[in-house]
Amino acid sequence: MKRLRLIFLTPAAALLAGLFVAPLAILAVYTVLTRGAYGGVSAPFTVENWMRLADPLYLAIVWRSFVVAGVSTAICVVLGFPLALFIARSGARKNLYLALVMLPFWTSFLVRTYAWMFLLRDTGLINTMLLAMGVISEPLPLLYNWGAVIVGLVYGYLPFLVLPLFATLERMDPALVEASADLGAGPWQTVWRVILPLSAPGLRAGAILVFIPCLGAYLTPDLLGGGKTILIGTLIQNQFTSARDWPFGSAVALGLMGLVMVLLWLHARRGGEPLV
Amino acid sequence: MKRVLAVSAAMLFAFLHLPLVVLAVFSFNSSRLAVWEGFSLRWYAAALRDGQLGEASANSLVIALVATAAATAVGTLCAYGLWKRDSRAIGVSLSLSLVTPEIVMGISLLALFQWVFRFLGVQLGLHTVILAHVSFCLALVVIVVLARLRTMDATLEEAAMDLGASPWQAFRRVTLPSLMPGIVSAALLAFTISFDDYVITSMVAGVDSETLPMVLYAIARRGANPVVNAISTVIVFGLGLLIIVSERLRKA
Numbered sequence: 001m002k003r004l005r006l007i008f009l010t011p012a013a014a015l016l017a018g019l020f021v022a023p024l025a026i027l028a029v030y031t032v033l034t035r036g037a038y039g040g041v042s043a044p045f046t047v048e049n050w051m052r053l054a055d056p057l058y059l060a061i062v063w064r065s066f067v068v069a070g071v072s073t074a075i076c077v078v079l080g081f082p083l084a085l086f087i088a089r090s091g092a093r094k095n096l097y098l099a100l101v102m103l104p105f106w107t108s109f110l111v112r113t114y115a116w117m118f119l120l121r122d123t124g125l126i127n128t129m130l131l132a133m134g135v136i137s138e139p140l141p142l143l144y145n146w147g148a149v150i151v152g153l154v155y156g157y158l159p160f161l162v163l164p165l166f167a168t169l170e171r172m173d174p175a176l177v178e179a180s181a182d183l184g185a186g187p188w189q190t191v192w193r194v195i196l197p198l199s200a201p202g203l204r205a206g207a208i209l210v211f212i213p214c215l216g217a218y219l220t221p222d223l224l225g226g227g228k229t230i231l232i233g234t235l236i237q238n239q240f241t242s243a244r245d246w247p248f249g250s251a252v253a254l255g256l257m258g259l260v261m262v263l264l265w266l267h268a269r270r271g272g273e274p275l276v
Numbered sequence: 277m278k279r280v281l282a283v284s285a286a287m288l289f290a291f292l293h294l295p296l297v298v299l300a301v302f303s304f305n306s307s308r309l310a311v312w313e314g315f316s317l318r319w320y321a322a323a324l325r326d327g328q329l330g331e332a333s334a335n336s337l338v339i340a341l342v343a344t345a346a347a348t349a350v351g352t353l354c355a356y357g358l359w360k361r362d363s364r365a366i367g368v369s370l371s372l373s374l375v376t377p378e379i380v381m382g383i384s385l386l387a388l389f390q391w392v393f394r395f396l397g398v399q400l401g402l403h404t405v406i407l408a409h410v411s412f413c414l415a416l417v418v419i420v421v422l423a424r425l426r427t428m429d430a431t432l433e434e435a436a437m438d439l440g441a442s443p444w445q446a447f448r449r450v451t452l453p454s455l456m457p458g459i460v461s462a463a464l465l466a467f468t469i470s471f472d473d474y475v476i477t478s479m480v481a482g483v484d485s486e487t488l489p490m491v492l493y494a495i496a497r498r499g500a501n502p503v504v505n506a507i508s509t510v511i512v513f514g515l516g517l518l519i520i521v522s523e524r525l526r527k528a
Binding site for chain 1: 277280281282284285288289291292293295296298299302309310311349350351353354356357358360361363365366369370372373375376377378379380381383384385386387388391407408410411414418443444447465468472474475479489492493496497499500504505508511512515516519520523527
């Protein structure tokens with residue numbers, strides 16, 4: 001039996017070691033090396049790449065990423081709560097509604113981001129319609145700004161918030177809601193004073209699941225922000241392509257990884273349910 | 277209260293689905309602009325004639341098929357091993373690989389490949405893309421298959437072994453057949469995320485291994501092009517179908 005277990009787990013362990021742990025370990029080594037002339041790395045050892053992270057220029061990018069991820073997460077919470085509550089109370093149609101939330105999520109992230117480009121660009125659907133109706137005379141600058149990036153992130157990750165929140169709401173004892181009504185609370189008071197506090201674990205798990213990909217987002221800021229909106233993800237990508245500074249890019253990447261792990265650790269320490 | 281919830285839910289469903297519906301509708305527009313001029317399949321015809329798109333689609337299919345097969349095989353074995361007895365190291369690595377930002381995974385794999393290839397003299401290409409895809413599909417397969425295993429009755433295997441089956445036979449003849457729907461469901465999910473990936477792929481692809489998302493991305497950045505609408509519509513419907521089948525199997 002022991003030998004069989006070894007056979008079952010060895011391929012996955014080898015894959016994870018070779019294609020997940022080893023790459024991160026190589027990045028860790030890169031962070032203390034000097035950049036090579038044409039990309040890549042060379043000797044001597046240095047701690048300068050880590051020191052550069054404290055440069056106000058880069059700290060500003062980190063701060064901006066936190067703000068964008070935070071705003072996107074907050075909007076997801078505001079939108080996701082009524083949606084999850086609606087689905088949890090919809091009885092037999094529950095699975096259909098859940099599928100409607102998940103279906104666009106699984107199909108294609110790239111296509112869904114492109115769909116917003118089609119809607120928002122100067123010659124896009126919204127501007128064309130408004131121009132035709134005579135509401136505006138010049139196209140509105142809807143694409144290539146922070147607003148577009150946040151819309152894209154909310155659109156992309158809203159399902160991550162709805163799912164854990166729905167699971168929490170569904171497990172909630174309906175007797176508590178009835179008790180609240182019996183004791184004279186109106187429906188809004190019940191939502192605000194009973195349901196919302198009780199759904200905190202689901203909200204927290206959902207918020208972290210949205211915040212983490214938003215913090216490291218690369219595709220959305222690049223396509224909807226038009227390269228004018230530099231976030232951590234863009235910064236890392238730039239270092240490995242145009243800037244050809246792999247050691248610094250590695251330091252930023254591992255710094256981001258560290259932030260993600262701190263968030264998960266805080267979540268676990270506060271008694272949160274495991275996310276995965 | 278009930279009305280407010282229903283109305284806001286309806287608006288949110290519209291928010292989630294309308295952009296894709298609009299995209300699909302305008303892929304049949306005969307005009308190049310976002311003004312409806314009449315029904316036409318010209319953008320689909322243009323997509324079919326495009327040699328670069330054809331080659332990229334073929335690449336994407338090959339990559340997704342091979343990566344899915346490998347990730348499903350390894351992931352299923354791993355899920356079964358974990359079901360028998362948990363392994364903290366593997367569990368933690370799998371969870372971490374799920375939350376690692378795509379861009380970090382992409383550059384770390386690029387760093388690994390460059391480092392290995394310095395000693396072996398191999399170039400980036402389809403093989404590196406496939407390895408990267410196996411890596412990020414693995415955790416998903418394990419999670420889906422493990423969820424299925426946890427709903428199953430462990431005593432069936434014991435019964436099989438009491439009746440003389442070896443542990444391998446118990447796995448092969450008892451557990452694996454009833455696990456099949458979960459495995460197929462996991463494979464379909466792995467196929468979709470592999471077929472759709474841009475960020476990681478673009479970091480580890482070589483000159484001869486451009487995928488469909490990479491070509492779409494390049495066209496989309498250049499500006500409006502209805503051909504992208506047409507291909508996007510095909511992708512959404514194709515992958516959507518796979519997801520619906522996958523969900524059905526997972527709940528079966």
